[in-house]
Amino acid sequence: MMQWNWVDAHTAERGMSLLRRLADHGYEGYFVGGCVRDELMGRPINDMDIATNATPEQVLELFEHTVPTGIAHGTITVIVDGEHFEITTYRTEGQYVDHRRPEQVEFVSDLYEDLRRRDFTMNAIARGLDGEYVDPFHGREDLQKGIIRCVGVPGERFDEDALRMVRGLRFASVFDFELEPETWAALLERRELIRYIATERIRVEMEKMIAGSHPVKGIRLLQQSGLVGYMKVNVPCPAARPELLERLEVVAGEPWLLRWTLIMLALGCNDEQARQALKQWTFSNAAVDLVVRLLRLHQQLLTVDMPTAQDTNDKHDVVASQEKSNPARLTLIAGVLHYGQDTAELWQQLYTALPEQDHTPTLRILYEQAPAWIESMQAYSLADLCVNGQDVLSALDTRGGPWLGKLMQQILLAVASGKLDNERNTVLDYARTHAETGGKANA
Incomplete structure (x- = not known):
């Protein structure tokens, strides 16, 4: 049986x-x-x-x-x-x-x-x-x-379907196997055939490779094989920061897009370059947007100015303080509001994969304080506010415009950070003051 x-x-x-x-x-x-x-x-x-x-x-x-x-x-x-x-x-x-x-x-x-x-x-x-x-x-x-071996004559198998070359590397990577010498030799001889294969088919194999147990091995095999140079879509090689590729296995395979974010950082791609590259690689719009949001949040957090302190021993306390005016805290909260709480939580995982030299004092504090700061937020979206845009327009007895969206975001940040109580009269008074001195007056 x-x-x-x-x-x-x-x-x-x-x-x-x-x-x-x-x-x-x-x-x-x-x-x-x-x-x-x-x-x-x-x-x-x-x-x-x-x-x-x-x-x-x-x-x-x-x-x-x-x-x-x-x-x-x-x-x-x-x-x-x-x-x-x-x-x-x-x-x-x-x-x-x-x-x-x-x-x-x-x-x-x-x-x-x-x-x-x-x-x-x-x-x-x-x-x-x-x-x-x-x-x-x-x-x-x-x-x-632990051997990857073609059935029959390796060259014939790769001639039939050139995607098998990438599949072979993917299996070797995921299973931590080695390609049998004749199979490897045939791959090197026929690697230019990969130009016939649609990017989408290659991307599916790459997704499985990068999400697997040994993504670094897969990337090394890709580099050693020379397959990348014959693919339809350009890949920036060599990596601008190869040491980041070595950190891929520190990041959990799920969600697998975390690893792709690290790859984009390793390739030296900013948010828009990453968007273009991932779209060319036929990733879904949702996948591309998540990586781009994560890269933008990371870049935003890198720009936080370190608060000064007379005594350097107090610097940690200055940065980590729960004061509403703390720029690190405000930047993180603004990032949560703009990119989403899920993105902020993913950034915390991404931080753990960064090499030690990337752990600046400010980033370290942001990472350590992020859970508490996020939990302390009084609002996470416009839906959490006690008023909506129409309420503000009625209170101001005016018509809408682009200024209203900016003002609502300003109110949201003030409430989320605890600077402003989420109470109707308080929020509308704030709206009147800031509409007169801010966006509406300049609209």
Whole structure:
């Protein structure tokens, strides 16, 4: 009886029920790919993919809830109790177009032929319903040795799909493995083929690499391979501050964008340069915005002026004081209001990754006092104020304009920092005074 140790028991049972149904109707069925590899490595399994000699049409007939997600390439998604399993017909692949994708696929009945087309030996292992492994290319042996080895002739595998070169580096990085010498040599010979690969496909591999356990190793392998020089999108190399790259593993892999923020700092990118670079790398707008906010907050905190003290021994007390006029505190609170509390909390994690020489006295105090200062805030957004813009306009008996937004932000900062009580009459009196002496008068 097959046993799985690294996948949810319900998921394993649902997957095995699919193999049993295939077998009951005279078809072969095997778990293949990442789930088999990760079970052997003792790594958590998220997806269980299945290969079969049943044709896509036969799979569609056999199972009730199906989606023809990749029927042209033989893949049918079968849904069991809301969980998705991809079942793919054994296949061989014809000529590849532009070193990216097969021009055609041919369905076959032989599991060996299906495994022979795969990228690396560790991904070319199958496991049947009896729990036995089918491993014609000695993938388990390579896993034990910590080796990334192409199935068959490495050059042919990379000619077929040049993305496999980046995947190989990603696996070596995440698993802390080494590329087998012939595989590495073939990669170096064919590295220019990476220019055929869409940036989005490379970015997905890079995300997994940087979020993994050994991102520094991945970056070194990328540099040693020379792949970066042939990619469609320019990457500033070498890094302006390579020592920051060495600190990547100090930052938690989740949220993974923290590591990308550190990479942007290492490359010497300011906020707008980072925005442009990440957009070119096809990151989502949400991801780009988070990194940019974090970089801007960091730059803003770097500009805080150190309060002076007659006695240098009192300097810590001067900076760390809870006085409402403390510029460090006001700058942090303004940053929280402008960039969000989540960004400020991420900055605290980023600070811990910075090398010691970056820990200026002011930044150190900001880091140490940030939790207390954030907790002391009387408001975090305009919604927390006791008045809104319309209330201010009514109290001033005037019409709105750009000045109103600036005044509301000024009120928010005053309330958040404790300079102004969040009480209606107090806030409206403040609005009258500052509207007359500030933005409205100049509007």
